[in-house]
Amino acid sequence: MKHTWLIWFLLPLLLGGQSRTHIGAPIENFRLPSFGEDGNRxxxxxxxxGLYLENGEIEVERMILRTFSPGNPKDADLTIESxxxxxxxxxxxxAGPGYLFLxxxxxxxxxxxxxxxxxxxEQKIVIGEEARVTFKQAIGSILE
Incomplete structure (x- = not known):
């Protein structure tokens, strides 16, 4: 065959050899959704x-994590960035050692x-250092 080299070149691509994720190999534009038993996000x-580690953990650079309530899987409740x-x-x-913005x-x-x-x-966030909370709504008079 005249173009046998082309078949050998394309064969790994056709078999999916280039699409597998290897532990320790970084993934650009990483995304991972999580779904509940009911199928909602x-x-x-x-x-x-993103970087998958051997122990099942994932290291993420420039993380954006959005959480959703069980009754509304379309609109995020919180956005967490680090x-x-x-x-x-x-x-x-x-978890992260650096700054978090929620x-x-x-x-x-x-x-x-x-x-x-x-x-x-547990729907809980623990801040170990330099925590600052800003409320952006009226809380009423605290002197009453």
Whole structure:
């Protein structure tokens, strides 16, 4: 055959050899959604780069994590951003040593801090250092 070299060149592409993810290989424009038992989205993780580790954890650079309530899987409740994070998918949790910026989707509050942990199952965020919370709604008179 005249073009046998072309078949050998294209064969790995046709068999999917180029599309497999290897542990330790960085993934550009990383995205990982998580779904509940009912099939609705629980959270949606994005990052500029993701790296699967051998222990099942994922390191993400420039993380954006959006969480969703069970009754509304289309609109995010919270958006959490951090320059670097470690994701524990089996535990529905994430953590990072650097800064975290969290904002409620309705704009009612925002949180900034360092050395953070997010526990989705408990709907809890722990900020270890330099925590600042800003409420963006009226809380009424505290002197009454």
């Amino acid at each position: 629980i959270w949606d993780l994005r990052g500029d780069k 320059p670097k994070a470690r994701i524990y998918p089996e535990e529905n949790r994430a 904002e409620a989707s309705d704009g009612s509050f925002a949180i900034v801090g360092r050395n953070w942990q997010w526990f989705n199952d």
